[in-house]
Amino acid sequence: MTNPPGLMISAPASGTGKTTVMLGLLRALAEDGLAVQPFKSGPDYIDPAFHLAASGRASFNIDSWAMDDGLIGAVAARGLDADLVLAEGSMGLYDGVATRGRAGFGSSAETAIRMGWPVVLVLDVGGQAQSAAAVALGFAQYAPELRLAGVILNRVASPRHERLARLGMDKAGIAVLGALPRRGDLVLPERHLGLIQAIEHPDVEGAIANYAAFLRDHVDLAAIRAAAARTPPPKPGDLPRPPAQRIALARDASFSFTYPHLLEGWRAAGAEILPFSPLNDEAPAADADLVWLPGGYPELHAGRIAAAERFRAGLASHAETRPVHGECGGYMALGTALIDKDGVRHRMAGLLGLVTSYEKRKFHLGYRRAVLKAAMPGFAVGRALRGHEFHYSTILEEPDAPLAEVFDADGAPVPETGSRRGTVTGTFFHMIAEETE
Structure with missing residues (x-):
C-alpha cells in the first residue's frame, strides 16, 4: 500500500498567510468530493482544530524532533484512506533547532523530505515584485533533496503587481499555482499563543467557507492536485499507550x-x-x-x-x-x-x-x-x-x-x-x- 498523494503548505516565515491558504484548500477540495487528510508539522495545538473544522477529518502532528520513525509512520497511517494529504508547516520552511535531536532538527522541510511531500510555498509579495522570485529560488535550492512544487503569491496589490511577480517566477523556472489579492478580512483572530482556538471563533464555519471561495477564485486547484506526490508510507510503529484505563x-x-x-x-x-x-x-x-x-x-x-x-x-x-x-x-x-x-x-x-x-x-x-x-x-x-x-x-x-x-x-x-x-x-x-x- 502507498500513501495517498501529498503536499506540504509552507512559507518563508510565520505570518505570511499559510494557515488561511491551508484552510481554504482543505475546504475547497473537500467540497469537490475529495477526502483530504490534514497534518501539521511540528508542535501545535491550535491549527489542527481548524483543520478538522475545514476538512471534517482529525488532523495529526508529525514532529521529526520528538517522534521516532515508528511513531511518524503510525501517525501518517491515519491518512491512508484519504484521496489527498495536505500538511501545514510551522514557522518558516527551514526553521528548526540548532542541534540535531534523536530524529532531526524539527523543521517543516525535514518533515516534507521524510514524507516525500513536495512543498507549496506561500509568498507574501507585499513590497516586492520580481524580487520574490529570488526568495523562492533560494528556498528551492537550499535543500536539493526537497522538491518545490510551486508558489502561491499572497497579498498581491494589483494586476500589474501580479504580472511583475509572475515574470520573475517565469525567469526562475518556478510554477505559480495561484495569486491572492490583498484582503484585510482574510485574517484569523490572534492572541498571545497564536490564533484563537477554533471553538472560540465567532463564526468559524463562515470564515472557512469564505477562505474556500477565495482560494477557488484565485488558485489553480487542478494544478495543486497534480503537484501532489505519492510515496511509500513509513513503516508504522505503535501509537502512544494510555497511562490508565x-x-x-x-x-x-x-x-x-x-x-x-x-x-x-x-x-x-x-x-x-x-x-x-x-x-x-x-x-x-x-x-x-x-x-x-x-x-x-x-x-x-x-x-x-x-x-x-x-x-x-x-x-x-x-x-x-x-x-x-x-x-x-x-x-x-x-x-x-x-x-x-x-x-x-x-x-x-x-x-x-x-x-x-x-x-x-x-x-x-x-x-x-x-x-x-x-x-x-x-x-x-x-x-x-x-x-x-x-x-x-x-x-x-x-x-x-x-x-x-x-x-x-x-x-x-x-x-x-x-x-x-x-x-x-x-x-x-x-x-x-x-x-x-
Whole structure:
C-alpha cells in the first residue's frame, strides 16, 4: 500500500498567510468530493482544530524532533484512506533547532523530505515584485533533496503587481499555482499563543467557507492536485499507550491542548476517555483511574476556575488515592494560585504549591527532553519524554519536589522541572512522545 498523494503548505516565515491558504484548500477540495487528510508539522495545538473544522477529518502532528520513525509512520497511517494529504508547516520552511535531536532538527522541510511531500510555498509579495522570485529560488535550492512544487503569491496589490511577480517566477523556472489579492478580512483572530482556538471563533464555519471561495477564485486547484506526490508510507510503529484505563480528561476552552495522536493511541489500546469541563464546574468522573488536565488558557478564565467548587472538590477527592497530572495550563490549575495580567490573584486547586503570574510575562518556547526523577502516570522513574514548552507565565513559587530533569533541544538544562506531591504531578512541557531508544 502507498500513501495517498501529498503536499506540504509552507512559507518563508510565520505570518505570511499559510494557515488561511491551508484552510481554504482543505475546504475547497473537500467540497469537490475529495477526502483530504490534514497534518501539521511540528508542535501545535491550535491549527489542527481548524483543520478538522475545514476538512471534517482529525488532523495529526508529525514532529521529526520528538517522534521516532515508528511513531511518524503510525501517525501518517491515519491518512491512508484519504484521496489527498495536505500538511501545514510551522514557522518558516527551514526553521528548526540548532542541534540535531534523536530524529532531526524539527523543521517543516525535514518533515516534507521524510514524507516525500513536495512543498507549496506561500509568498507574501507585499513590497516586492520580481524580487520574490529570488526568495523562492533560494528556498528551492537550499535543500536539493526537497522538491518545490510551486508558489502561491499572497497579498498581491494589483494586476500589474501580479504580472511583475509572475515574470520573475517565469525567469526562475518556478510554477505559480495561484495569486491572492490583498484582503484585510482574510485574517484569523490572534492572541498571545497564536490564533484563537477554533471553538472560540465567532463564526468559524463562515470564515472557512469564505477562505474556500477565495482560494477557488484565485488558485489553480487542478494544478495543486497534480503537484501532489505519492510515496511509500513509513513503516508504522505503535501509537502512544494510555497511562490508565479510565482517564478523566479536562476538555473546554481553558483546557484543550491535547495532541490528537495521544488520544488516538489511548483509545486504540482500549482506554476510556471521560471528558469533563472545569469551566462548567464539573468534577472528574468519580470512578476514573486518572485525571489529566491538559494545557490551554487558564489565565483567561482564572476567575471561573477559582469559583468552580465542585471541580476542585472532585479533584481533591480523586487525588487522595489516585493520580492527577497537569500539563502547562493544567499544571498551573493544580497549583496554589494564578495571578492574571492585571495582578489579581486567583485561587487554584492547591494540590501543588506552584504559584504562577501573568502580570509580568516571560516567554518560554522550545522543545524539551525530560528524564523523570519520579514516576508519573504511565511512565516509570528514569524514562525520557519528549515534548515542548510554550507559555508566557512567570513562576513565583515552585516549592514541591522536582518531577524531572528537563533539557532544551541542545541539551542545556532548563529550570522548569515540573513538580510532584503525593499522587499529583505536573509539568510545563507538553508531552509528544516517550523515547524508545
